[in-house]
């Protein structure tokens with residue numbers, strides 16, 4: 001194994017470790033459009049990524065996200081089953097309730 | 103904090119050794135509250151601001167502002183995980199409309215005022231009411247979100263200072279039924295078990311509890327256990343299919359209120375099929391029967407039906423009488439009432455009783471917000487007592503709390519109209535005990551219980567209460583049948599003070615609004631649902647002139663001449679009023695089954711579960727080998743009932759009784775109200791987090807597909823919901839996250855938009871024993887608009 005691939009492996013290992021330690025930590029800030037419909041700005045550091053598409057069946061997330069079917073992001077924690085406890089959708093057409101200065 | 107690896111390993115080994123010995127760990131300051139990381143962020147610990155699960159979070163502070171929060175990997179509650187509300191805690195303090203100055207109503211508008219002006223006004227209005235109308239005319243409505251010392255200071259101020267017992271918390275909307283039933287069954291409040299039960303249970307029963315949304319982290323511990331062990335079963339009982347039902351092996355949909363019949367029928371099956379743990383019952387159980395025909399706390403033509411002052415009359419019966427009592431509840435009879443197939447009732451009773459399986463019951467508002475809330479709590483304890491499945495790893499009735507310190511503050515400090523930090527105001531010995539600790543002349547504390555939540559609003563409406571101070575909750579959105587009480591608050595001669603960080607439906611009615619420091623803008627302590635007391639340090643300054651509830655209470659008390667109640671030699675307490683109050687409060691629980699550790703210990707640890715005796719926390723109460731109050735050879739000992747039944751727990755004979763309002767021709771559907779994952783209570787904090795607001799921007803109406811089809815309603819249609827009390831207009835959702843049974847609709851109550859406020863609709867009936875309101879059942883009509 002080359003030094004580079006060992007480094008990559010190590011990086012992946014650390015990433016997986018940090019995910020398992022901190023729960024659903026964001027791996028990278030999400031600015032994806034999927035399904036074409038909803039644009040989501042970067043989420044809060046440390047918060048889980050949003051769901052960037054419509055959800056028809058809340059229980060069906062693993063169908064795609066376990067193995068990456070339909071080009072879905074593969075979940076780093078397939079053992080957690082209540083996906084919508086951490087990952088939520090965003091309706092960007094909604095008027096803000098009040099501005100947040102965070 | 104910088105620790106070399108060697109030092110870290112040594113520290114970890116020492117911590118492991120200490121925890122094995124049962125001594126609290128983290129004495130080396132690994133709690134993460136020291137030092138800054140490379141980005142200049144200082145991390146400090148706190149329990150989550152929201153639900154009674156009490157997850158630990160780490161808060162990152164830079165330049166006086168919170169810049170990040172994350173799940174605390176060291177917290178034994180959540181082990182680094184949060185639910186979505188927890189992940190966005192960093193934003194709850196930064197809504198742009200934070201109140202920053204006291205406001206006083208002048209010429210019909212609200213004018214900014216100094217603290218002195220606002221506090222002087224409150225003190226003079228309260229003093230004037232006390233002089234002219236006596237202690238019954240002043241009141242305070244508090245919260246299970248108060249810190250422990252805020253609740254304690256409130257109790258001292260109202261009961262020790264003003265000599266009034268008109269102090270009640272929103273916990274009366276939340277878990278008062280559980281409290282009353284715990285007291286009547288075990289002589290002591292709060293669950294005997296702890297969250298470790300989740301990793302031992304073989305069968306989970308969720309009773310009208312949507313944990314996946316309301317206690318998400320505990321729910322993930324449930325699903326974790328179920329995923330890892332194939333034999334684990336989950337039975338979900340409720341009036342609608344929820345996210346929690348997704349992990350259920352058996353789903354029991356019953357008609358509202360008929361849980362009373364189902365639970366009795368399960369007891370019947372346990373007895374008739376030989377699942378009773380005879381040895382346990384003969385040694386540790388007594389049988390009680392109270393009045394069987396109870397009022398509903400309703401006002402009929404302006405007259406209370408007897409619920410307000412209701413006191414139960416109980417007598418002792420024997421096992422044979424109890425057996426005869428439940429024999430009426432055959433599975434077939436319960437099936438006719440509830441709509442649950444008789445075979446299913448038998449099946450879940452057998453699963454419950456299986457001696458080879460450990461059974462954990464979990465519930466919150468479905469059982470507690472119930473006009474027979476104490477009864478249904480009893481009926482579930484009955485099942486655990488009949489089978490002896492209690493007070494041991496994986497076995498027990500586990501009542502979950504909704505609020506972060508419903509246990510720690512409302513229940514343990516006892517900020518209820520009848521309570522003292524130890525005992526009740528009606529008991530002369532309990533009053534004398536409090537008077538001694540509070541250094542008050544004998545006879546100071548008023549022996550007459552005050553107004554409880556709904557009756558407090560009625561008394562304010564009538565004008566019997568002249569001055570009301572609402573703190574740390576949104577009373578005038580949270581009350582059932584709220585339109586009536588909002589109108590009452592607007593009447594002449596009512597003086598309303600509201601303390602809140604943000605403008606709410608309550609502040610808009612107030613004569614004085616006090617800007618309040620929230621969460622980590624002050625030092626605090628909460629007690630979660632597993633008896634875990636957790637502390638946090640102040641992390642950032644509050645905005646503008648905002649001050650903590652504690653400061654506000656003490657300042658008003660001083661101005662009313664009760665300053666002595668809060669005079670301590672603070673030098674003895676590191677200059678901290680919080681420490682002085684906590685050390686005094688601790689005296690109430692010492693030796694009484696509620697021992698707490700010294701103040702300084704909690705600053706370091708990730709919480710401890712009381713009773714904490716000789717530095718050791720207690721995981722399972724009433725059980726030999728776990729609870730220091732149980733002696734060798736006793737096995738089980740329900741010491742809260744030492745005097746009354748020699749330490750036995752009580753099985754209560756509680757019948758089915760119909761609810762006070764049921765669907766009819768005019769209002770043909772059941773209405774159930776509740777919460778959603780993304781929002782907390784009345785939404786004051788969570789609606790101001792843009793991400794949570796965009797996830798669930800407004801209240802909706804969940805409908806059964808058949809009901810919707812019958813009315814020609816599709817998802818997204820606007821519908822009007824009416825009850826005898828008011829109306830709302832919402833968008834309908836069919837087959838969404840809630841799937842109500844036929845004949846029932848559901849709506850969440852977080853939305854403060856007046857046309858979508860759930861409590862425009864609800865009925866202000868309550869359980870006459872616990873005085874807890876029922877937000878889960880009333881009759882409504884739905885039409886497309």
Ligand code: SF4
Pocket residue numbers: 150151152153154155156157180183184185186187188189316317318319320
């Ligand atoms: S489960 Fe409760 S305590 Fe835990 S993060 Fe969510 S709201 Fe906070």
